[in-house]
Amino acid sequence: MNQSKLIRKVGSSMYRQVNNIGYVTSVQTLMDMQILSKEDYERWRKGQVPYLEKVCHINLKKLASVLQEMKRYATKNNLKPSYTFYKHWGRKNKSTIQLRFSKTGNEYMEKLYATHYVMNKAESGE
Numbered sequence: 001m002n003q004s005k006l007i008r009k010v011g012s013s014m015y016r017q018v019n020n021i022g023y024v025t026s027v028q029t030l031m032d033m034q035i036l037s038k039e040d041y042e043r044w045r046k047g048q049v050p051y052l053e054k055v056c057h058i059n060l061k062k063l064a065s066v067l068q069e070m071k072r073y074a075t076k077n078n079l080k081p082s083y084t085f086y087k088h089w090g091r092k093n094k095s096t097i098q099l100r101f102s103k104t105g106n107e108y109m110e111k112l113y114a115t116h117y118v119m120n121k122a123e124s125g126e
Contacts, residue, residue: 001062010073013032018117018119024118026113027052035056035058036052036056040055046088047088047097050100051100060103067109067112068112074117079117079120080117080118086098086101086114101113
């Protein structure tokens, strides 16, 4: 996928998410772009996959480009960044285990993956 096609696909996914639910997530964008399957996403959420990048069907450089483009789109469209804590599904004990997105665990990349972009309420007419 070349850079201009990537930018179009990211923009299209983000536009749809904002208009349908009022916020954007990186995992939904990756699923919309067919980089991540719903099944692999669910396995990751259940703790069956050590980090999300392992099940993404694109190289790490392109993944980083998707995340950077999401950040650019959000800034350009006045979407508010909101960090979200992703934890394992189905954990019965009280200790919460945070899920890992990247192979390296790099703090900057982890934050990019976990950031949701929320529609500004003043602009949405609410």
